[in-house]
Amino acid sequence: MNQVTSTNPKVDAMLQRTTSWGDEFALLRSIALNCGLTEELKWGQPCYSDDGKNIVLIHGFKEYCAVLFFKGALLKDPKGILVMQTENVQSARQVRFTSLAQIKRQRAALNAYLLEAIEVERAGLKVAFRETAEFALPEEFQARLAQLPALRSAFEALTPGRQRAYLLHFAGAKQSTTRASRVENCIPLILDGIGLNDR
Incomplete structure (x- = not known):
């Protein structure tokens, strides 16, 4: 599983234009690619998929940057690092970072969460949405x-x-x-x- 996949030129161009969180994005990108995910640019953000299914998205905000797990609600979260972006979000969960050092400290946990998210997708698990x-x-x-x-x-x-x-x-x-x-x-x-x- 831990094989590096190739970078996407569209993401390269997007990251070159990024004025904040550049170093953090680069490390998060490396972690996602080391899990064998395919890199794409979706919704203007680096997005990582497995066999065409979205797994995570990297995005930045004023106070933090984050990895958004599309089916984060299904992850176990033993470290308690998953955040629900708003009360109405049913499936996605973020892991938020405010520094490069914080990403480095949580790299092993983030890698484990990515591998679990890939397994969740491959198992075909679905989030039970409210009607x-x-x-x-x-x-x-x-x-x-x-x-x-x-x-x-x-x-x-x-x-x-x-x-x-x-x-x-x-x-x-x-x-x-x-x-x-x-x-x-x-x-x-x-x-x-x-x-x-x-x-």
């Missing part, structure tokens, strides 16, 4: 669904994942006026059968 019906339907959206039967039909025709994305987007606004504005902005997309993240 769309379990997500809150904001009253601003309920009102528009009642007024526009075509909107209700279009929304119900969307995949469960697209429905959840819209519901989370609407509910994420604290003020009613903002929720109503989000609903109005998304109505044309829903009527066209387009998911929030498809644009």
Whole structure:
């Protein structure tokens, strides 16, 4: 298993443009490639897959950089290092780093988590997602669904994942006026059968 796979020129170019977390990304990349994963650039970030299935993504934020395990919820996490990015994330988990030294200290654990994540994917394990019906339907959206039967039909025709994305987007606004504005902005997309993240 521990064979280095080749780097991807698109990721090379992306990393050359990176102004923060460059050294950290380089080490995280090396760890992923040493596990025999295939490197790609997806969503503008280095992504590592096994037999076409996404395993991890490396991404950076202002305060930290992270390795995101797509099915992190299924990992055992004996070191207690997996973080749920937000309360609504069901499958993915991050391991966050604030320095190169921290990555070096946790390298063995990270390598073990990567190998476990590969095995989880190869075993065909699936995360049990909450049903769309379990997500809150904001009253601003309920009102528009009642007024526009075509909107209700279009929304119900969307995949469960697209429905959840819209519901989370609407509910994420604290003020009613903002929720109503989000609903109005998304109505044309829903009527066209387009998911929030498809644009």
